[in-house]
Amino acid sequence: MTTLKQLRGSAAIAGVATYGCGESPGHTDMELLAEAARRAVSDAGLAMKDIDGLCTASASATMWAMPVVEYLGLRPSYIDSTMLGGSSFIAHLLPAMQALASGQCNAVLVCYGSAQRTATFGRREVVASRRYLDPQPYETPYEPMQPLSAYALAASRHMHEFGTTRCDLAEVAVAARAWARLNPEAFMRDPLSIDDVLGARMVCDPLTVRDSCLVTDGAGAFVLVRADRARDLPREPVHVLGTATAVWNRQISSMHDLTTTAARDSGRAAFAMAGLAPSDIDVVELYDAFTINVLLFLEDLGFCAKGEGGAFVRGGAIAPGGRLPVNTNGGGLSCVHPGMYGIFALIEAVRQLRGEGGDRQVAGARTALAHGNGGTLSSQATAVLGLAQTL
Amino acid sequence: MTHSSTTSKPIGTGVLARHQAELDAGRFLIQRCGACQRAVYFPRVLCPHCGAEEPALVAPAGTGAVYAVTTVRRKPEAGGDYNVSIVELDEGVRLMSRVEGMPPADVRIGLRVRARVVVPPGGSGIVVFDAITGDAA
Numbered sequence A: 001m002t003t004l005k006q007l008r009g010s011a012a013i014a015g016v017a018t019y020g021c022g023e024s025p026g027h028t029d030m031e032l033l034a035e036a037a038r039r040a041v042s043d044a045g046l047a048m049k050d051i052d053g054l055c056t057a058s059a060s061a062t063m064w065a066m067p068v069v070e071y072l073g074l075r076p077s078y079i080d081s082t083m084l085g086g087s088s089f090i091a092h093l094l095p096a097m098q099a100l101a102s103g104q105c106n107a108v109l110v111c112y113g114s115a116q117r118t119a120t121f122g123r124r125e126v127v128a129s130r131r132y133l134d135p136q137p138y139e140t141p142y143e144p145m146q147p148l149s150a151y152a153l154a155a156s157r158h159m160h161e162f163g164t165t166r167c168d169l170a171e172v173a174v175a176a177r178a179w180a181r182l183n184p185e186a187f188m189r190d191p192l193s194i195d196d197v198l199g200a201r202m203v204c205d206p207l208t209v210r211d212s213c214l215v216t217d218g219a220g221a222f223v224l225v226r227a228d229r230a231r232d233l234p235r236e237p238v239h240v241l242g243t244a245t246a247v248w249n250r251q252i253s254s255m256h257d258l259t260t261t262a263a264r265d266s267g268r269a270a271f272a273m274a275g276l277a278p279s280d281i282d283v284v285e286l287y288d289a290f291t292i293n294v295l296l297f298l299e300d301l302g303f304c305a306k307g308e309g310g311a312f313v314r315g316g317a318i319a320p321g322g323r324l325p326v327n328t329n330g331g332g333l334s335c336v337h338p339g340m341y342g343i344f345a346l347i348e349a350v351r352q353l354r355g356e357g358g359d360r361q362v363a364g365a366r367t368a369l370a371h372g373n374g375g376t377l378s379s380q381a382t383a384v385l386g387l388a389q390t391l
Numbered sequence B: 001m002t003h004s005s006t007t008s009k010p011i012g013t014g015v016l017a018r019h020q021a022e023l024d025a026g027r028f029l030i031q032r033c034g035a036c037q038r039a040v041y042f043p044r045v046l047c048p049h050c051g052a053e054e055p056a057l058v059a060p061a062g063t064g065a066v067y068a069v070t071t072v073r074r075k076p077e078a079g080g081d082y083n084v085s086i087v088e089l090d091e092g093v094r095l096m097s098r099v100e101g102m103p104p105a106d107v108r109i110g111l112r113v114r115a116r117v118v119v120p121p122g123g124s125g126i127v128v129f130d131a132i133t134g135d136a137a
């Protein structure tokens, strides 16, 4: 039996790419995905014929792996199309590492693309069709504006239990924007202040439009290989030291405790596999669908105590120059958010560890954490990454 | 040819349909597990706490408190702002619903509420809540 500890660092991300982030009118989801995939494979120093494992997921197509295999011309011996919302692509890591370790495959391509901002069939239509394909009969009659209402409900509870304020939430959006201003790929780069966020259009109290992620087009892809092979490829390998996924519920009304997410379990397991603690992490990429996410995940992943997320982020503490660099690309709030963001959190972590962050580079970053969230605080997947020196 | 025992007799309607039929008749029911005695909502065919067979549908007291709250902003011409709450019943289960009879902005966490079934003409019954005022709280 191969233990999780034995899998620590056994695979490394050898190539990454993003494509079409922002607005890419006239493109299909598949075209964006395929372009990102091609670039990630090239970045890894490989050819598409070397790819014999595929991980992908779509927010709309239920058999998405098949058209992706067809489009890319693959013959994969390993396929994972598990759909866990925006956490999917981080959740794909552990099974892929097991497949690589067993020899089932040698190079896994993880890829996602969405033209949801500019496509004729966009977020509104996906939400409408889900009512039939994936019903939630005990929530839909009350017309929650999902996913926003679910996060607003969680935020209300966090404020009630811990005294978290709208200013604390705004700190998250302001920090994300400050990072985005250093990232040429970010979609929104105008200055943003706490007052701008507090004065923005309220959508679901206490969350404003500026507490909410962008709706953009975009694609992301990365290539995972065994660590020994990664050493012979052109890019500096970024090893997966620990990773885990946890799901406790689907609906926000079924969440056991609206202020504690399954990230508590995914984080604990990922850190245990990595043999590291939150204090060992140099750069943190969290799925910030809404500002409250960042507070919840900082707490649940152990960067601060439960309820202290608001205090933790105050005064620009997660912005450039703060005590902990969080969402250094600008996150889903200011950089890119094509429906499912998790893969972009992971890609930014890889870029930081490779030292490719440009003006936003966190100096000397050796370890990073990437965290994906899916559904309405429903699915949580955590990855702890490190350079070879951390093995 | 053999037959599985599960196909030998009709199994009747599912618990969601039976629960909805009760709502349509103006009755709000939750479930109570006969094995572990815990309350269950939304209704399902097994107990999510202990795995026992389908918990019985039972009438709750109908009282509880707002556990989490949001106001969904909507243009006045589209009907205006409305409340979406998660209510915790005194039995310990939670459900999404809304508090009626007061401005959405006045609905606060901790507000004591009582369930009421609304059946729109020709529509499906749903559970909404009203604030409990005065001595009844």
Ligand SMILES: [Zn+2]
Pocket (backbone or CB within 6 Å): B033, B034, B035, B036, B037, B038, B047, B048, B049, B050, B051, B052
């Ligand atoms: Zn039970």
